Amino acid sequence: MKKIILTLVVVVALAAVIAGILAALRGKRQAKGVSFVVELDVSKLPEARRGEAIAQASETVKKRLVEAGVQGVTVKPIGGARLQVEVPAVAETEKRAARAAIEALVHKESRSLPGRVVSERTLWAEEEKQRGGSIQFGRKEGGSVQVGRAEGGSVQLGITLKKEAFVNSLGMKFVPVLGTDVLFCIWETRVQDYQAFVIATGQSWEKPNFEQGPTHPAVNVSLQDVKAFCAWLTKKEQGEGRLRAVESYRLPTDAEWSVAVGLGPETGSTPREKDGKIKDVYPWGKQWPPPRGAGSYDSRLKVDDYEYTSPVGSFAANEFGLFDMGGNVWEWCEDLYEPGTEWRVVRGASWYNGTPGRLLSSRRGALPGLRNVCSGFRCVLVVGSSSSR
Numbered sequence: 001m002k003k004i005i006l007t008l009v010v011v012v013a014l015a016a017v018i019a020g021i022l023a024a025l026r027g028k029r030q031a032k033g034v035s036f037v038v039e040l041d042v043s044k045l046p047e048a049r050r051g052e053a054i055a056q057a058s059e060t061v062k063k064r065l066v067e068a069g070v071q072g073v074t075v076k077p078i079g080g081a082r083l084q085v086e087v088p089a090v091a092e093t094e095k096r097a098a099r100a101a102i103e104a105l106v107h108k109e110s111r112s113l114p115g116r117v118v119s120e121r122t123l124w125a126e127e128e129k130q131r132g133g134s135i136q137f138g139r140k141e142g143g144s145v146q147v148g149r150a151e152g153g154s155v156q157l158g159i160t161l162k163k164e165a166f167v168n169s170l171g172m173k174f175v176p177v178l179g180t181d182v183l184f185c186i187w188e189t190r191v192q193d194y195q196a197f198v199i200a201t202g203q204s205w206e207k208p209n210f211e212q213g214p215t216h217p218a219v220n221v222s223l224q225d226v227k228a229f230c231a232w233l234t235k236k237e238q239g240e241g242r243l244r245a246v247e248s249y250r251l252p253t254d255a256e257w258s259v260a261v262g263l264g265p266e267t268g269s270t271p272r273e274k275d276g277k278i279k280d281v282y283p284w285g286k287q288w289p290p291p292r293g294a295g296s297y298d299s300r301l302k303v304d305d306y307e308y309t310s311p312v313g314s315f316a317a318n319e320f321g322l323f324d325m326g327g328n329v330w331e332w333c334e335d336l337y338e339p340g341t342e343w344r345v346v347r348g349a350s351w352y353n354g355t356p357g358r359l360l361s362s363r364r365g366a367l368p369g370l371r372n373v374c375s376g377f378r379c380v381l382v383v384g385s386s387s388s389r
Contacts, residue, residue, distance in 0.1 A: 053178050054083070060181065061085050166381065169237055170196055174381045177320045179259040182380040184252065186322050187217075187312035188329055189229070189377050194218035197229045200236075208308075208373040215311040217329045217376040223344050223369035226251060226332050226377040233379075252380045254335040254364070257347045261325045261361045262318060271345045271364045272338040278362040283318065283326030283348070288356055295327030298354025308351050308373075327351060329376035330365050337366035350374040 058075040061083060065073045072088045166174045166183060170193045174183035192214035198205045206220050221229075230249040237243040252260065254271045261283055268274040280286050284294040294303045296310040304310060304327075313323045330346035337343040346365040349358050352374050357363065367375065 056179055058083055168233070168381075169240065169242060170233070172379065174379075175321050177256070177260045177322070180256045180380075182252070182256060182382055184256075184260055184320070184322055185379045185381075186317065187378070188324055188331060189218050189226075189379060190215050190312055191218050194221065194229060197232050201228070201232060203228065206371070210308040210373075212309060213311060215313075216309045217312055217324070219309065219329055219373050219376050220371045221332075221376060222371045223332055223367075225371070229377075230379060246382075248382045249379045250382060251332050251334045251377060254333045254345045254347070256380065257331070257333055258362070260318075260320060260322055261347070262320075263361050266362065270338055271333075271335050272366075274362060275337075275364040276357060276360055276362050278360070281361050282359055283361055290359070295324060296351045297327045297349070297359065298352060301354045306351065310351070324348070326359060326361070327353075330367075330374055332375065332377040337364060342368055344369050346375055 054077060058077070062073050062075045062085070065085065065087065074086045076084055076086075165186075168174070172189070172193060173186050175186055177184045191212055194205070195214075195218075197203060203225065205225075208219050212219075227250075230251065234243065234248040238245060238247070254274075258266060258274075263278060263281065266274045267277060280288070282288070282290065282294075284290055289301060290297065290303050292303050293315050295315050296304050296306050299307055304315070306314075309328055310324075312328070315323065315327075317323050318325055326348055327350065329348070329350045331348045333345040333347055335345045337345050343366040346367055347363075349363065349365075353359060
């Protein structure tokens with residue numbers, strides 16, 4: 001990250017020097033604003049969902065820039081799955097604010113864009129009224145800086161960075177999920193992950209009455225336990241410089257979990273009102289009974305070879321690269337099942353469940369926050385403005 005930031009500083013400085021030379025040679029330029037281009041990879045989504053995904057990305061980009069104090073933002077598709085953000089930033093203070101927000105998006109907050117961002121390319125364009133070409137800078141994958149002529153009469157600085165998954169200090173891998181502002185851990189939190197927390201903090205933890213390996217999902221964890229884990233890991237990695245002050249770990253919200261499992265729009269304003277409303281849609285598809293390898297469920301379904309929990313990642317990942325979004329263990333979410341109660345939402349069913357109603361993607365469980373052998377958790381990483389709840 002430090003190398004990337006240093007490279008950006010050097011390239012921006014170089015752009016300013018050459019832009020100044022051009023101004024002296026051709027006359028004074030008229031600054032018109034800043035242009036930012038984001039390319040989203042929606043190829044893995046059904047065509048029917050791509051338009052919605054691009055629209056969600058547009059809203060997120062605009063929201064982030066407005067939150068950074070950049071006014072007059074416009075966002076428009078420019079072909080394929082690309083978005084162009086135009087900011088009428090003429091004053092130097094406006095330009096600096098726009099550039100700071102764009103750089104944040106490019107580096108880390110871009111991971112929170114609602115899409116599988118393959119690359120980010122920023123363009124700072126200052127239109128010239130004079131004739132002639134321009135100089136274009138481009139940072140490609142691999143770190144090289146390229147300088148070349150461009151058509152029209154503008155000076156453009158373009159930086160393209162490869163989108164990569166984030167792996168934290170415990171080896172937990174996080175990826176973006178289209179339609180959310182967070183990165184999801186691809187696995188449920190493993191025994192080895194939670195054990196590190198237990199050793200570091202002295203937290204009490206009763207093991208289940210069945211055997212588990214280090215890569216099985218941690219169970220017998222209450223809502224209070226998992227929130228303590230997230231707080232501990234956040235503090236640990238912020239102290240190590242792995243996370244910025246605005247980044248943190250938490251549980252997914254009920255709405256984020258629905259997106260991650262692949263559900264379409266749901267009706268209802270609370271988890272209880274949404275519970276089980278979308279029928280005949282399961283994490284593996286629409287068929288019943290589930291096919292072999294669908295996940296770790298009740299042994300009577302005969303879809304797996306595990307009597308209890310299975311190692312995370314034992315079955316195929318979903319379209320977002322997430323494993324065990326159905327089965328293995330119920331996953332704690334941030335939300336109350338219904339306002340005014342103490343019951344909390346869990347999603348995804350477990351190794352103990354095997355009935356159609358329980359295995360629906362839209363099914364919510366409601367638990368009082370206590371420990372049990374069927375419940376675990378999955379973390380998300382907040383990288384933008386999504387606050388902990």
